[in-house]
Amino acid sequence: xxxxxxxxxxxxxxxxxxxxxxxxxxxxxxxxxxxxxxxxxxxxxxxxxxxxxxxxxxxxxxxxxxxxxxxxxxxxxxxxxxxxxxxxxxxxxxxxxxxxxxxxxxxxxxxxxxxxxxxxxxxxxxxxxxxxxxxxxxxxxxxxxxxxxxxxxxxxxxxxxxxxxxxxxxxxxxx
Amino acid sequence: xxxxxxxxxxxxxxxxxxxxxxxxxxxxxxxxxxxxxxxxxxxxxxxxxxxxxxxxxxxxxxxxxxxxxxxxxxxxxxxxxxxxxxxxxxxxxxxxxxxxxxxxxxxxxxxxxxxxxxxxxxxxxxxxxxxxxxxxxxxxxxxxxxxxxxxxxxxxxxxxxxxxxxxxxxxxxxxxxxxxxxxxxxxxxxxxxxxxxxxxxxxxxxxxxxxxxxxxxxxxxxxxxxxxxxxxxxxxxxxxxxxxxxxxxxxxxxxxxxxxxxxxxxxxxxxxxxxxxxxxxxxxxxxxxxxxxxxxxxxxxxxxxxxxxxxxxxxxxxxxxxxxxxxxxxxxxxxxxxxxxxxxxxxxxxxxxxxxxxxxxxxxxxxxxxxxxxxxxxxxxxxxxxxxxxxxxxxxxxxxxxxxxxxxxxxxxxxxxxxxxxxxxxxxxxxxxxxxxxxxxxxxxxxxxxxxxxxxxxxxxxxxxxxxxxxxxxxxxxxxxxxxxxxxxxxxxxxxxxxxxxxxxxxxxxxxxxxxxxxxxxxxxxxxxxxxxxxxxxxxxxxxxxxxxxxxxxxxxxxxxxxxxxxxxxxxxxxxxxxxxxxxxxxxxxxxxxxxxx
Numbered sequence: 001x002x003x004x005x006x007x008x009x010x011x012x013x014x015x016x017x018x019x020x021x022x023x024x025x026x027x028x029x030x031x032x033x034x035x036x037x038x039x040x041x042x043x044x045x046x047x048x049x050x051x052x053x054x055x056x057x058x059x060x061x062x063x064x065x066x067x068x069x070x071x072x073x074x075x076x077x078x079x080x081x082x083x084x085x086x087x088x089x090x091x092x093x094x095x096x097x098x099x100x101x102x103x104x105x106x107x108x109x110x111x112x113x114x115x116x117x118x119x120x121x122x123x124x125x126x127x128x129x130x131x132x133x134x135x136x137x138x139x140x141x142x143x144x145x146x147x148x149x150x151x152x153x154x155x156x157x158x159x160x161x162x163x164x165x166x167x168x169x170x171x172x173x174x175x
Numbered sequence: 176x177x178x179x180x181x182x183x184x185x186x187x188x189x190x191x192x193x194x195x196x197x198x199x200x201x202x203x204x205x206x207x208x209x210x211x212x213x214x215x216x217x218x219x220x221x222x223x224x225x226x227x228x229x230x231x232x233x234x235x236x237x238x239x240x241x242x243x244x245x246x247x248x249x250x251x252x253x254x255x256x257x258x259x260x261x262x263x264x265x266x267x268x269x270x271x272x273x274x275x276x277x278x279x280x281x282x283x284x285x286x287x288x289x290x291x292x293x294x295x296x297x298x299x300x301x302x303x304x305x306x307x308x309x310x311x312x313x314x315x316x317x318x319x320x321x322x323x324x325x326x327x328x329x330x331x332x333x334x335x336x337x338x339x340x341x342x343x344x345x346x347x348x349x350x351x352x353x354x355x356x357x358x359x360x361x362x363x364x365x366x367x368x369x370x371x372x373x374x375x376x377x378x379x380x381x382x383x384x385x386x387x388x389x390x391x392x393x394x395x396x397x398x399x400x401x402x403x404x405x406x407x408x409x410x411x412x413x414x415x416x417x418x419x420x421x422x423x424x425x426x427x428x429x430x431x432x433x434x435x436x437x438x439x440x441x442x443x444x445x446x447x448x449x450x451x452x453x454x455x456x457x458x459x460x461x462x463x464x465x466x467x468x469x470x471x472x473x474x475x476x477x478x479x480x481x482x483x484x485x486x487x488x489x490x491x492x493x494x495x496x497x498x499x500x501x502x503x504x505x506x507x508x509x510x511x512x513x514x515x516x517x518x519x520x521x522x523x524x525x526x527x528x529x530x531x532x533x534x535x536x537x538x539x540x541x542x543x544x545x546x547x548x549x550x551x552x553x554x555x556x557x558x559x560x561x562x563x564x565x566x567x568x569x570x571x572x573x574x575x576x577x578x579x580x581x582x583x584x585x586x587x588x589x590x591x592x593x594x595x596x597x598x599x600x601x602x603x604x605x606x607x608x609x610x611x612x613x614x615x616x617x618x619x620x621x622x623x624x625x626x627x628x629x630x631x632x633x634x635x636x637x638x639x640x641x642x643x644x645x646x647x648x649x650x651x652x653x654x655x656x657x658x659x660x661x662x663x664x665x666x667x668x669x670x671x672x673x674x675x676x677x678x679x680x681x682x683x684x685x686x687x688x689x690x691x692x693x694x695x696x697x698x699x700x701x702x703x704x705x706x707x708x709x710x711x712x713x714x715x716x717x718x719x720x721x722x723x724x725x726x727x728x729x730x731x732x733x734x735x736x737x738x739x740x741x742x743x744x745x746x747x748x749x750x751x752x753x754x755x756x757x758x759x760x761x762x763x764x765x766x767x768x769x770x771x772x773x
Contacts (some may be wrong), residue, residue: 033582039589078635079578086635106581107631108622111644115636127585128618131592 024051025142028071030062030088031055031104032080036127040075040104043134050138059083067095073142078105078116086112089119102141104130110155113148117157123147124157184247190238193261198247199239316415320348325411337417339393355390387418445520445541447478448527451534453498462541467513483509483517494524501526501534507544519545558736566674573629576621584618630677638673638707639664642680642700649684655694657684663702665763672761675741676700676709679734679759683711686730691715691755707761714754734759 027050031037037055044050053069056062059082066074066088074092078085089101101121106128107113113124122141125133126149133149140147148157186200193199215228237258244251244260251260268275307329310317316334320327325348335341338355345351356362365388376383383404390400399422403414439446439459446459458473466473466481473481482490486508497504503525509517524539591611598604626632632641639661650657680698687696693715701708734757735745743761 033578035586036582039586079631084631084635106577106585106618106622107635108619109626109632109644109648111640111647112632112635115640127582128588128615130585131589 024049025073026051026053026069026071027073027075028052028054028056028062028065028069028099029075030057030059030080030085031075031077032057033077036077036104039130040134044138047135057081059085059088062088063091063095066092066099070096071099073138074099074101075104075138076101076121078103078107078112086116086119089116089121093120100141100144102137102147104134104137108151110152113152113155114157117146117148124152125149126151184243184249193238193240196243197240198243198249199261200237201235202238203235310412316417318345318413318415320411320413322409324348328410334415337392337398337415338390344393354393356388357391361389390415442540447473447539447541449498449537449539451536453495456536465512465543466510481511483511485509490522497524498526498537510541518543519548521547555739559740562733562737562740570629573625573627573631576625576628577631581618581621581625584614584621588614588618633673633677634670637664637666638668638676639700641673641677642698645677645681646684646698649688653688655688655696658695658697659700660698661700664700664707665702668707672707672741672763675737675743676707676759676761678737679745679757680709680711682730682734683709683757683759687711687713687715687755691717693754702763704763706763709759710756712754712756717749717751717753717755719749719751731757 027044029037029040029044029052031040034057037057041052041055044052050073053071054065056065057080059080061082062074062076062080063083076085076089080088085103085105089103092099092101101119102123102125103113103116103121104125104127105112105116106126108126108128116124122144123137123146125137125147129149129151137147137149146157148155184198185196187193187197188200188203190202190204190206193202218228219225237255239249239254239258239260241260241263243249251258254260310319310329311331313331314333316337317329317331318327318334319329327342327345327347330340330342330345340354344354352362352366356365365386368386372384372386375381385404386402388400388402389397391397398417399419401416401418403416405412405414436457436459440461442459442461445462445465447455447462448457450456454475455473455478458470458478462473463470466478468477468481471477479487479491490506490508493504493506503523506522506524507519508522510520512518520541521544522539522541524537527535527538529535588611591607591614595604595607595611598607630641630645632644635641636644643659643661646657646659649655680700684696684698691713693713695714697710697712699708699710699712701710731745731747738745738759738761741761742764743759746758746760747755748758749755
């Protein structure tokens with residue numbers, strides 16, 4: 001019901017054609033922890049150019065909303081019910097290629113970060129560092145830069161292609 | 176008369192005068208003249224003119240009478256050449272030549288025969304001596320008898336060794352009977368039997384059939400003997416074969432078999448034996464009670480009728496292969512009980528060998544393992560449920576730690592960051608930073624724990640990357656080198672399969688790091704259309720493969736059980752000092768897989 005309400009609200013906002021909205025950055029928040037969602041929304045709320053156009057807690061629902069809303073920015077958790085964030089990112093790259101993706105996840109393993117960025121996402125913020133890094137990440141991604149939490153400064157996440165295939169792996173794509 | 180009175184040889188002119196004492200001479204044959212004249216007359220009569228017929232000169236020859244020549248001492252050599260001597264008298268040689276030659280030949284023949292006789296006697300004596308020696312030295316006990324009264328001519332050494340009797344004890348057959356068979360009744364029965372066989376031999380014109388009897392020896396002991404008879408003219412040879420040991424062995428064998436049967440019939444297990452022809456030669460009472468069939472029905476190949484048709488081929492194949500190699504075997508099959516129900520039996524067969532090492536067949540024992548099999552099956556189910564429950568529990572705890580505790584720790588850290596920004600003084604700010612760092616550490620540990628309990632990476636990254644990530648982390652944590660290779664692992668795999676392979680990798684690699692004693696390992700993960708194969712290898716201390724699932728066991732056992740849940744299999748190759756390689760193979764079921772991938 002709540003999702004439906006959000007959807008109608010977003011449609012209403014679009015229909016109104018508020019001139020202020022044209023310059024705002026439309027954000028979709030995908031996060032299943034209510035407390036964290038609140039934190040994200042309130043952090044973004046401090047900046048008027050950001051407009052949270054949708055909040056979802058479930059993987060498949062996130063795909064649906066991304067397709068509908070075509071947001072400028074998607075803040076994406078990884079551990080989600082029904083579909084994990086990395087898989088969502090892969091699908092969104094196809095559904096809404098213009099949407100920028102910033103992962104906000106508690107996964108602090110470099111392998112996960114690497115895989116997440118391989119999907120074509122632009123940034124990765126570890127939740128525990130979100131207090132200081134969330135807005136840095138959002139700003140960088142909006143600018144078109146890549147952002148990765150400071151704790152991974154030693155790691156090399158240079159992503160030149162979005163093929164999603166690591167160099168030493170011969171993945172059988174047909175399966 | 177003239178001739179007789181004359182004191183000198185009288186010669187004549189005509190041949191007809193000879194034989195009357197005349198010596199002879201150049202005589203004219205009157206009959207020869209007649210013949211010539213007659214011949215001319217015939218020629219004239221046949222028309223030939225007399226003037227055409229030539230003149231005949233004469234028909235005279237020199238002819239003499241041998242008797243007159245002798246009388247007058249005239250030598251034949253002095254007569255003219257071509258002379259004919261009549262009435263010559265024959266010499267003794269001329270008259271009796273053939274009689275003389277015959278006599279000489281007869282005489283010479285007799286002489287040769289007379290001369291050869293002693294030589295022949297010597298030969299015969301020598302031959303007899305040889306025969307005697309052969310009999311005397313024969314390893315078979317023998318007696319040679321002669322004449323209708325069967326006088327014992329020769330008793331050999333073996334006979335005396337065997338029975339103790341000498342020729343003095345046994346001068347003839349009559350002495351034999353009471354000595355050999357002191358029991359009168361037995362003696363009479365033997366005599367009767369002996370006579371019957373002699374009669375039968377005469378009627379059938381065959382040798383006398385060998386006879387067996389128990390013979391008393393001189394020292395009072397008894398031996399079991401087989402008698403063989405042979406006749407040569409008025410001589411007989413009796414051979415005595417000692418069957419005592421063989422008979423004793425037969426008796427012992429029979430007793431042993433009887434004991435075996437007694438033991439097996441009271442045994443609680445089903446027992447069978449088979450001969451060298453692979454056929455069943457015996458089953459015990461327990462078997463017969465189980466199948467409810469008579470012994471005859473089970474012998475040979477009969478027992479296979481009770482084997483479940485689905486198990487029959489496998490059961491016989493196991494048996495035949497082991498039999499041909501003379502090896503022990505174990506087989507499980509369903510055998511029909513007398514109530515018609517098929518029961519699972521465990522059948523252990525072992526080859527039997529005679530004391531001389533020759534193959535004697537097989538002996539086997541069966542036990543009804545139906546209950547055990549059911550128990551094993553339920554145990555396997557319990558095992559599976561246990562693994563599943565364990566996994567569910569781990570997943571739940573892992574998720575709680577990850578989604579709840581860790582999330583809350585993150586929020587706490589974010590709050591502290593805010594406080595830090597608003598901190599009034601440096602001391603408080605430092606305290607907050609310090610606390611935040613500790614919270615971050617705890618969060619890190621909790622995440623590590625969560626990953627171990629339930630690898631969310633497996634969900635996020637897929638099997639290959641998660642496996643690689645695990646190897647990297649373990650390598651960093653335990654300071655060892657792990658070479659990871661992967662190829663052909665599908666992006667999407669069923670959760671069961673990826674979790675199973677991942678768990679086997681975790682268990683196997685951790686075991687290897689802990690026990691191998693080396694610091695270098697290789698992990699190989701390969702996917703084909705049919706299966707996923709994981710190999711974890713080290714070059715470390717290794718262990719005995721037989722002990723793999725006992726001593727070194729729990730890890731391997733749980734790996735194997737886990738694999739069984741996805742129809743996978745585990746093989747372990749290890750040798751003390753030569754490292755260990757464990758290989759897990761999980762089949763990819765195409766249908767299930769497509770459903771999962773689709």
